[in-house]
Amino acid sequence: MYPQVLFQHRKPDRINTFAEYREQGGYSALSDVIAGADPAAVIATIDDAQLLGRGGAGFPAGRKLMTVAQDAPHPRYLICNADEMEPGTFKDRVLLHADPHLLIEGMAIVAYTVRARHGIIFIRPEYENAARILEREIRLAREAGFLGEKIHDSDFSFEIVVHRSGGRYICGEVTALISALEGCRPNPRKAPPYPTDKGLWQQPTVLNNVETLAYVPLIVRHGAQWFRDLALTESAAGTKLFSISGHVNKPGCYEVPLGVPLSEMIENCCGGMRDGRPFKGCLPGGASTGFLSAEHYHIPMDYESLKAVGNRLGTGAVMVFDDTTCMVAATLNLTNFFARESCGWCTPCREGFPYLKDLLYRLENGMADGDWIGQVETLCGHLYKAYCAFAPGGVAPIESLLANFGEEVQAHIDLGGCPMQRQ
Amino acid sequence: MTQDPSQLKGKSLPPPRETSGAEALKALVTGFATTLKHLGRRPITEQYPEEKRELPARSRARIILTRDPDGAERCVACYLCSAVCPVSCISMQSIEGQGGRRMAAWFRINFGRCIYCGLCEEACPTSAIQLTPDYEHCQRAILKSVYEKEDLLVDHCGKDPDYNFYRHAGVATEGLDKGRHEKEAPPVNVRSNMP
Amino acid sequence: MPTLTIDNRPVTVPDGTKVITAAEQLGIMIPRFCYHPALGSVGACRVCAVGFKEGPIKGVEMSCMVDAQEGMVVATDDPDAVDLRKHVIELLMLHHPHDCPVCDEGGHCLLQDMTISGGHGRRRYAGAKRTHLDQDLGPLVQHEMNRCIQCYRCSRFYQQFCGYRDLGVTGIGTRVYFGRSEPGTLESPFSGNLTDICPTGVYTDKPSRFYGRRWDYERAPSVCIHCSLGCSLTVSARYRKAVRHEARFNAQVNGHFICDRGRYAYAYASQPERPRDALIAGRPATLAQAATQMSERLAAIEKGTGPDGIALMGSARSSLETQALLARLHSEKGWRTPCFSADDAATRVVSSALNTLNATNTIALTEIEGADTVLLVGADPIGEAPMLALALRQAQRDGSRIITVDPRPVTLPCAHDHIAVSGDDLATAVAHLIIGALEPSREIALDADQQDRFKTLKQETRDIPAAAELRAIGHALTTAWRPAFVCGTTVPDPDVPPLMGLLQALVQTSCMWSGLFFPLPGANTFGAHCLGGSDALFEPLLAAVEAGQVKALVVVENDLFSEYPDQQRLAAALESLELLVVMDCVPSAITARADIFLPTQTIYEAGGHYLNNEGRLQVATPVIAGGLSIMDTGGGNHPPREFREDIPGGTPRPAWQYVAGLATGETDPPDVKPLLDEALTAGVADGERVSLPSASREWPSIERIGAGPEGDAGGLTLIESAATFGSEPLAAFSTVLAELTPLFGVTVHSETAQRLGWRAGDRIVIPDSAPALEVVVTLDDRAAPGVLLVPRRIGIDRTALRRYMAHLLAE
Amino acid sequence: MLRPRGAFFERTIEPLELHVSEALIEKLKNEIAAVEHPRELAVDVMMALQDHHGYLSDAARDQAAELLGMSALEVDELATFYTFIFREPVGRYVIHVCDSLICWMAGEENIVDHLRQQLQIDFGQTTADGLFTLLPVCCIGYCDRAPAILVNRRVHGPLTNSRLDELLQKYRAEAAEKPGSNV
Numbered sequence A: 001m002y003p004q005v006l007f008q009h010r011k012p013d014r015i016n017t018f019a020e021y022r023e024q025g026g027y028s029a030l031s032d033v034i035a036g037a038d039p040a041a042v043i044a045t046i047d048d049a050q051l052l053g054r055g056g057a058g059f060p061a062g063r064k065l066m067t068v069a070q071d072a073p074h075p076r077y078l079i080c081n082a083d084e085m086e087p088g089t090f091k092d093r094v095l096l097h098a099d100p101h102l103l104i105e106g107m108a109i110v111a112y113t114v115r116a117r118h119g120i121i122f123i124r125p126e127y128e129n130a131a132r133i134l135e136r137e138i139r140l141a142r143e144a145g146f147l148g149e150k151i152h153d154s155d156f157s158f159e160i161v162v163h164r165s166g167g168r169y170i171c172g173e174v175t176a177l178i179s180a181l182e183g184c185r186p187n188p189r190k191a192p193p194y195p196t197d198k199g200l201w202q203q204p205t206v207l208n209n210v211e212t213l214a215y216v217p218l219i220v221r222h223g224a225q226w227f228r229d230l231a232l233t234e235s236a237a238g239t240k241l242f243s244i245s246g247h248v249n250k251p252g253c254y255e256v257p258l259g260v261p262l263s264e265m266i267e268n269c270c271g272g273m274r275d276g277r278p279f280k281g282c283l284p285g286g287a288s289t290g291f292l293s294a295e296h297y298h299i300p301m302d303y304e305s306l307k308a309v310g311n312r313l314g315t316g317a318v319m320v321f322d323d324t325t326c327m328v329a330a331t332l333n334l335t336n337f338f339a340r341e342s343c344g345w346c347t348p349c350r351e352g353f354p355y356l357k358d359l360l361y362r363l364e365n366g367m368a369d370g371d372w373i374g375q376v377e378t379l380c381g382h383l384y385k386a387y388c389a390f391a392p393g394g395v396a397p398i399e400s401l402l403a404n405f406g407e408e409v410q411a412h413i414d415l416g417g418c419p420m421q422r423q
Numbered sequence B: 001m002t003q004d005p006s007q008l009k010g011k012s013l014p015p016p017r018e019t020s021g022a023e024a025l026k027a028l029v030t031g032f033a034t035t036l037k038h039l040g041r042r043p044i045t046e047q048y049p050e051e052k053r054e055l056p057a058r059s060r061a062r063i064i065l066t067r068d069p070d071g072a073e074r075c076v077a078c079y080l081c082s083a084v085c086p087v088s089c090i091s092m093q094s095i096e097g098q099g100g101r102r103m104a105a106w107f108r109i110n111f112g113r114c115i116y117c118g119l120c121e122e123a124c125p126t127s128a129i130q131l132t133p134d135y136e137h138c139q140r141a142i143l144k145s146v147y148e149k150e151d152l153l154v155d156h157c158g159k160d161p162d163y164n165f166y167r168h169a170g171v172a173t174e175g176l177d178k179g180r181h182e183k184e185a186p187p188v189n190v191r192s193n194m195p
Numbered sequence C: 001m002p003t004l005t006i007d008n009r010p011v012t013v014p015d016g017t018k019v020i021t022a023a024e025q026l027g028i029m030i031p032r033f034c035y036h037p038a039l040g041s042v043g044a045c046r047v048c049a050v051g052f053k054e055g056p057i058k059g060v061e062m063s064c065m066v067d068a069q070e071g072m073v074v075a076t077d078d079p080d081a082v083d084l085r086k087h088v089i090e091l092l093m094l095h096h097p098h099d100c101p102v103c104d105e106g107g108h109c110l111l112q113d114m115t116i117s118g119g120h121g122r123r124r125y126a127g128a129k130r131t132h133l134d135q136d137l138g139p140l141v142q143h144e145m146n147r148c149i150q151c152y153r154c155s156r157f158y159q160q161f162c163g164y165r166d167l168g169v170t171g172i173g174t175r176v177y178f179g180r181s182e183p184g185t186l187e188s189p190f191s192g193n194l195t196d197i198c199p200t201g202v203y204t205d206k207p208s209r210f211y212g213r214r215w216d217y218e219r220a221p222s223v224c225i226h227c228s229l230g231c232s233l234t235v236s237a238r239y240r241k242a243v244r245h246e247a248r249f250n251a252q253v254n255g256h257f258i259c260d261r262g263r264y265a266y267a268y269a270s271q272p273e274r275p276r277d278a279l280i281a282g283r284p285a286t287l288a289q290a291a292t293q294m295s296e297r298l299a300a301i302e303k304g305t306g307p308d309g310i311a312l313m314g315s316a317r318s319s320l321e322t323q324a325l326l327a328r329l330h331s332e333k334g335w336r337t338p339c340f341s342a343d344d345a346a347t348r349v350v351s352s353a354l355n356t357l358n359a360t361n362t363i364a365l366t367e368i369e370g371a372d373t374v375l376l377v378g379a380d381p382i383g384e385a386p387m388l389a390l391a392l393r394q395a396q397r398d399g400s401r402i403i404t405v406d407p408r409p410v411t412l413p414c415a416h417d418h419i420a421v422s423g424d425d426l427a428t429a430v431a432h433l434i435i436g437a438l439e440p441s442r443e444i445a446l447d448a449d450q451q452d453r454f455k456t457l458k459q460e461t462r463d464i465p466a467a468a469e470l471r472a473i474g475h476a477l478t479t480a481w482r483p484a485f486v487c488g489t490t491v492p493d494p495d496v497p498p499l500m501g502l503l504q505a506l507v508q509t510s511c512m513w514s515g516l517f518f519p520l521p522g523a524n525t526f527g528a529h530c531l532g533g534s535d536a537l538f539e540p541l542l543a544a545v546e547a548g549q550v551k552a553l554v555v556v557e558n559d560l561f562s563e564y565p566d567q568q569r570l571a572a573a574l575e576s577l578e579l580l581v582v583m584d585c586v587p588s589a590i591t592a593r594a595d596i597f598l599p600t601q602t603i604y605e606a607g608g609h610y611l612n613n614e615g616r617l618q619v620a621t622p623v624i625a626g627g628l629s630i631m632d633t634g635g636g637n638h639p640p641r642e643f644r645e646d647i648p649g650g651t652p653r654p655a656w657q658y659v660a661g662l663a664t665g666e667t668d669p670p671d672v673k674p675l676l677d678e679a680l681t682a683g684v685a686d687g688e689r690v691s692l693p694s695a696s697r698e699w700p701s702i703e704r705i706g707a708g709p710e711g712d713a714g715g716l717t718l719i720e721s722a723a724t725f726g727s728e729p730l731a732a733f734s735t736v737l738a739e740l741t742p743l744f745g746v747t748v749h750s751e752t753a754q755r756l757g758w759r760a761g762d763r764i765v766i767p768d769s770a771p772a773l774e775v776v777v778t779l780d781d782r783a784a785p786g787v788l789l790v791p792r793r794i795g796i797d798r799t800a801l802r803r804y805m806a807h808l809l810a811e
Numbered sequence D: 001m002l003r004p005r006g007a008f009f010e011r012t013i014e015p016l017e018l019h020v021s022e023a024l025i026e027k028l029k030n031e032i033a034a035v036e037h038p039r040e041l042a043v044d045v046m047m048a049l050q051d052h053h054g055y056l057s058d059a060a061r062d063q064a065a066e067l068l069g070m071s072a073l074e075v076d077e078l079a080t081f082y083t084f085i086f087r088e089p090v091g092r093y094v095i096h097v098c099d100s101l102i103c104w105m106a107g108e109e110n111i112v113d114h115l116r117q118q119l120q121i122d123f124g125q126t127t128a129d130g131l132f133t134l135l136p137v138c139c140i141g142y143c144d145r146a147p148a149i150l151v152n153r154r155v156h157g158p159l160t161n162s163r164l165d166e167l168l169q170k171y172r173a174e175a176a177e178k179p180g181s182n183v
Helices: A018-023 A028-034 A039-048 A061-066 A091-098 A100-114 A125-143 A174-181 A210-222 A224-230 A262-269 A303-308 A327-341 A347-364 A372-383 A390-404 A406-415 B021-039 B080-084 B119-123 C019-025 C079-093 C110-118 C153-161 C193-197 C260-270 C287-305 C320-333 C344-356 C386-397 C423-437 C440-444 C448-460 C467-477 C496-508 C525-530 C538-546 C567-575 C655-664 C672-681 C750-756 C798-810 D022-034 D038-053 D058-068 D072-079 D101-105 D108-119 D161-177
Strands: A077-082 A118-123 A159-164 A205-209 A239-246 A252-257 A279-283 A317-322 B063-065 B090-096 B102-110 B129-131 B184-187 C003-006 C009-012 C049-054 C059-062 C073-075 C129-131 C141-143 C168-170 C177-179 C203-205 C218-223 C232-238 C241-247 C278-280 C283-285 C310-313 C373-377 C401-406 C417-420 C483-487 C515-517 C552-556 C579-584 C596-599 C608-611 C617-620 C717-721 C745-748 C763-766 C773-779 C787-791 D093-098 D132-137 D149-151 D154-156
Touching (some): A018 A100, A018 A125, A028 A100, A039 A100, A039 A224, A061 A100, A061 A205, A077 A100, A091 A100, A091 A125, A091 A252, A100 A118, A100 A159, A100 A205, A100 A210, A118 A125, A118 A174, A125 A159, A159 D038, A205 A210, A210 A224, A252 A262, A327 A347, A327 A406, A347 A390, A347 C079, A372 A390, A372 C079, A390 A406, C009 C019, C049 C079, C059 C079, C079 C110, C153 C386, C218 C617, C241 C260, C260 C386, C278 C287, C287 C552, C287 C579, C287 C596, C310 C538, C320 C525, C320 C608, C320 C672, C344 C496, C344 C538, C373 C386, C373 C423, C386 C401, C401 C423, C401 C467, C417 C467, C496 C515, C525 C672, C552 C655, C579 C655, C717 C798, C745 C750, C773 C798, D022 D038, D022 D058, D058 D072, D093 D108, D108 D161
Parallel strands (some): A077 A118, A077 A205, A118 A159, B184 C129, C310 C552, C579 C596, C717 C787, C745 C773
Antiparallel strands (some): A239 A252, B063 B129, B090 B102, C003 C009, C049 C073, C141 C203, C278 C283, C745 C787, D093 D149, D149 D154
């Protein structure tokens, strides 16, 4: 078993309560920081810890905080992105149900570093339970004086509100999320201006994932070096929550150091493949990453290693497939998701995904004709020129299907349908 | 194959050939024989107007306005034929007809000007305007050559027995709402609860 | 100022210019759907892709989203970009219906052009086509959602650019739908622009639906004459009928757009009731007969009474040609000075306003968009000059503060501060603004004489309820960098414009830029003023008619009944004339009373020069020769098969030709250009301003600022002011706009309503009105208390209305 | 922000056919008054009215618009965007079946078939008794409990046919016990 950091106080059936959290040393980091720490020093620690954004993009969290200019106007906002809608991902939900005060304390510390006055947790409507837990725990934290006006008699004031989304995948995109909070249609916007410059209500806004913010109190408490040492590989830092689902014996959310091989996660954490069937492939980080095939079974799961094979760690949502899965059908399911969730702003995404879905449907059902592969490749290529990162993410499974499971695609074409169904 | 004149340069032409008497006689006999052979054959010329020949369907003569298989006017008065006509002999006015269909209030072709080029037929997106093999429509009075819609309109589909523009068009017309045309999905319900 | 290379040609552009705009400067038109110069870039359609070869950005990017930067090398024919564009078109065409032949956009459709030029021909997608139900958007705009390519231009234009909130985008993904929440008439008076900006046929022009194709239209550049702003238009006509106005880009005046009043007013020219034949004593006559009889009878009257017995009446809607020839007629014959308006109150305000304008303080409409503060006094843009409201909206979007000071509850499609001040207090209100702007530091800079005058101003100005607020605003104006001052010319009294001029001059000393903008009552009011018409008032003329001094009146394109409030007095006076000559193109109330009637041509047939509210000379080119539409002469069926030499209904001539005939006695029309040059336009090119004095003249009169309101304090006043629809004398005859003209109503403050015992929605039947008039009561607490506000409406019984209101005021 | 109105056609506001409790309206008004930008509460207000009505009817939309200072269209722009705002009537229990990859692999199709059979309705439809509405939904973040469904936004999973039957039974019993309510 690897050291548990975020999950060290995870209970099987309830949250880590406020009292317990305090006893475990919780909120000491916040108290220390508020007592007069230099915000720049705190940011430097976070930067030094090489904490990368855990929401999928993997942007260095410290660097993001540094982009908030010293003289930027007030009020400034801190938004926690709990709109976890990437298919296969449920780590934030588990974390919120395990130890919500990590997030609350993390938000307060980050808010202190950028002098944000308002904190907003943007949460998906499916997580109503988590939203209520958060609202309750925020109230407790406020009553204990860790939130609100002039915290600990310092000049730092910070409030957190929980904002429920109406439910759409695109709301998780940074700029779309900001539009959604403003009560506008959640269409993405193009930077510049960046949110840290002009975000929510045209004010400086820092936006981070739940998991990223939850690491902050621990980094502040134990130091950057401690955090970096948690990872197994040289290039990575820290642990990571992986939501593992699919054809494994024990699907669930597990905290492991970055760099743990995929095989080890499946075998040790999840009790191996279901029914002992062979591993066929997996999506390493949610629906908008590419498929890994059996040859990558032992790949170390960290940002760099996956980048090396042209893939991404994404949200760390590992969806595992055994040999009974038709990869074309799986891709069709994913493409259906992207076609449905496209916000309709730009042409390639709005019209391209239904087109791709139709093409995949035809392949799966033996109607692929003409230069099917060429047509799909061209279309995928053009989807990279869509407005936001939604479409490039959405074509990742399709492109990796062609690259890693080309034989299976060809079999579909040659056999005039799905070989799996024929067996 | 044409030869490059520059390649002929420097080559001398062959010397003129003498013609013998026998050759001349042979040529004469062959010629008369051909004439004699044809004297016994039926003439290939036709005695128009006593005899009238059936022209191929694609011959380009008098223009008609056809109807679709349901018997409705095909012409939607889109002005493409009048635009393409090189001699500007077509004029019309479009209006909103029954059931929201666009149609010609009037449609006029001046056959005094028409050159039967067939461009109108080629341009017509609805197969309405068609050229027919009927070439017999000379008139002494020039105004009689100006055909109005009622003169042009026929009660058949002409050369295109199947096409019905309004079954494909996508615009709602009486009896054919949105989503009921060929290859159309039902109208989008923007308030749908479906994701 | 970066220099970049596009298709091997260098171009230098200002910082912040997008590559797509830079290419336009080289004449390279990069395909676009969502991008529009007025609406900006949003990067939605992805069809403007180009290849970036060198410089800070490499690869295929959208030219509308990338700022031009130094050293960029751009290839619009980059194979990857061309392939992307081609596929984007394919994607856009997946669901586009097969209805070009019946689509009114066909022939001037951007999507058609791009599809053809991009080489897309075959639909490879095997799925069914998406369809949408359409909405009835009212009488102006036809909706056909199937054709939509989701460029978002309409919702951006309607909501962001215009500030109206009843049309937008609903749904998500492939379901997105552009329309209203429920079918119904669009609320924006700028809705017609949707038909111009839609790159395909989703929004098409409803009144000209199915009428013809762009390539068949006779088209000519023209000027809108339905308010004083003089927006640029392109007129489309076919078969002797003007059927469409489109906005023509004009960087100084209207930008890319026009309002619905201007866009749909044209139908007055082809209405069935338009008088097309000369009449003598109400009976049809030939033009020659009528003209001869007119000259003879006028000559006879002149003989009896001398030249003073004949009076001339012009109008603000006539072209400069007509106005100049009336002035010429006066100088040739010695007949009475032409009067150009029967509304003397307005004439006085106009006169003082235009005397305030000079070469340095006059600004153009689009300059208002760049102002950081706009102060409007006695101006209601949506009713008087709609495009001004759109300019204010743009200023406000850029962060400008808009302040309205008005007795009316001025509504604008943007956030603004409204200060309700009764009509009599407007001059005093401006005086308070001036006092606010006159901070001590500024006073030191003044010379003794000026100090004295401002001292007097301070002393004289009486207190009004909003005084403190106004002074604060006046003070704030001194910190503005680019303030603009707008002053109406129908509601304020003549003292207000010069006071606004004084305020502007005072603020001018401390800002970068400022200017005055006066919306005027008529399209060519400026021209009438320049031709000396402002001095000639109607009241003395009417008195002279009543006294029998004037025996003959020549009325050119003016319906006196719509301008002069007392209809009965006017009717009686006209009755007493020996000869009433009327020349007009609409069947107005005065036409039927004419002894001799001469039909005139409209702007579409005659063309003409016009001076807009800032003195800008603009030319309308004739677009049709005249005559009844072929649709009409054919009775809806095919046109007649016989030939005739004349054009049916082609009798009308330009009004100026009739006037010229009177002046010269010749039947052939003279060359009008030298006359115009002589009058005022010498050396002024089309689109330029006529020369204005170089500096402001006099210290404004400050009498009114001290005087109390007329009548009892707290008394009632009636304000008749222009509304978007139904007020303008030509547009009021447009059959297209008839449906949009709202119920006739009176707007009052709730306190006033309480005093009068009125409730919202009450219907008051005006006694003894003909035609019967019913007034609906609307309450609005943004109106000044004590004001009864009614729209100016052509064709209603204003005498009865005024009588009733006077009766109320008396009680 | 001044609310611009149409230059013509004043909209006559008819009394809403709504029986929303005064208390709820008052609560929403207070919440809106407490924030700087009323629009940021758009989703909350729509959800609150929807919870009261079962779905966001036209009248509820107009009410939301009035409360938020938005136009009806602006509310519709948002309402038709989000998954969990219903512009069409729904049953007392809205069953959202996750059809994304993991649930699909875990037998979502069987669940759907079973529900269709049991309820005699297809996706997007409501049972004749007005109790259940069946809708598909994308990944709800319960992949570790696949196949999962939401019933009125409460999650259930992993599901089997028998577990489903129990669930339906439970909700039917609840409805029988407390009739009326939020439809």
